Amino acid sequence: MTMFKLENVSKTYNLGKSNECKALDNINLEIEHGELVSIIGESGSGKSTLLHILGCLDKPTEGNLYINGNKINCKDTKRIAKIRNSEIGFVLQDFGLILGETVLENVSVPMLFCEGTLGKMRKQAMNALELLGIKNLAEKKTNQLSGGQKQRVAIARALVNNPNIILADEPTGSLDSKTSSEIVNILLELNAKGKTVIIVTHDINIAKQCNRTIEISDGRIISE
Ligand SMILES: Nc1ncnc2c1ncn2[C@@H]1O[C@H](COP(=O)(O)OP(=O)(O)O)[C@@H](O)[C@H]1O
Ligand SMILES: [Mg+2]
Known part of the structure; x- marks a missing residue:
């Protein structure tokens, strides 16, 4: 069953201002229940923005997000807060x-x-x-x-x-290699217990341990 679906999702920060920045550009993506996915890409490519949108911490400028087949209406803040609290666990960048x-x-x-x-x-x-x-x-x-x-x-x-879903933004970013692998093992175990786990990472070795890797560049998915 599909856990997340992104349909033509774009995100522009500071829309219409001189400092406008297109962080995501027409993302289409489906993630199934129980998947272990890594998202890789250079700094500034839009990884955190993508994770924030999946985790309902931020909303798309264009396009739609579905969770468990239900379209998330950005105006329905009460329902979003409930989903965020009960369904999603977010491990923020820098703790x-x-x-x-x-x-x-x-x-x-x-x-x-x-x-x-x-x-x-x-x-x-x-x-x-x-x-x-x-x-x-x-x-x-x-x-x-x-x-x-x-x-x-x-x-x-x-x-x-x-929660059924764990979203982790560079969970090993500032850790030494031994501690990193301990943390990664914790996330792998959670996935083995049935949770959907999505890890944003710079580290290709962590990506290799996931079943699926999504690479983004300039706000677009460039490979799967
Ligand atoms: N709150 C924000 N306001 C304006 N621009 C932002 C904001 N957050 C991120 N950006 C910009 O969006 C782009 C993607 O950022 P981000 O998703 O944080 O990338 P990554 O996590 O891959 O480093 C970058 O150019 C960044 O400067
Ligand atoms: Mg980031």
């Missing part, structure tokens, strides 16, 4: 953690938009930390962590609502 706060607080953020008691939220957050092997770091401030630990926190946060 995107709140540095003054603890690991537990960071991992709890996606649950703030859901119903549930504080006790239940804490339990769910601790489960996610356990899955990533960092339960012992729960009360630490995130600025005291190593890069690999920060990335585990970012992945735990993406998993906390048990």
Whole structure:
């Protein structure tokens, strides 16, 4: 079954202004349930923009996005927020953690938009930390962590609502090679458990471990 479908999607930043920038140019793409996909391309080619659109963090200027066969209407912000929270876990480029706060607080953020008691939220957050092997770091401030630990926190946060889809933007970008392969293995295991995983990466060795690689250049898909 098709999880994501992009139909003639273009994205232009600062439309109509002097600094207008066409980041995506007529993208057509389908991704099935349970796929493990990498997106590669040079810096500035539009990888993050593509991932943000798939994850409903940003909307296309032109074209349509379908998730599970349902067309996403950009004006339906309530429904988009619900999909984003329950279906999609996003691992942001450079972790995107709140540095003054603890690991537990960071991992709890996606649950703030859901119903549930504080006790239940804490339990769910601790489960996610356990899955990533960092339960012992729960009360630490995130600025005291190593890069690999920060990335585990970012992945735990993406998993906390048990989404079916994990979108990871350069999850190994700032890590050494040993830590990188640990993080990649975590993502591969999540895919093996049935989650759809899409990884944006510079690293051709990571791309090789995925079942499918999409290469983009200047906002266009140039190879599959
Ligand atoms: N918020 C933004 N406002 C204006 N231009 C942007 C914005 N985000 C990205 N861009 C531009 O869009 C293009 C694609 O960026 P991006 O998707 O971040 O590429 P990548 O992730 O492949 O490095 C680049 O030229 C970048 O400068
Ligand atoms: Mg990027």
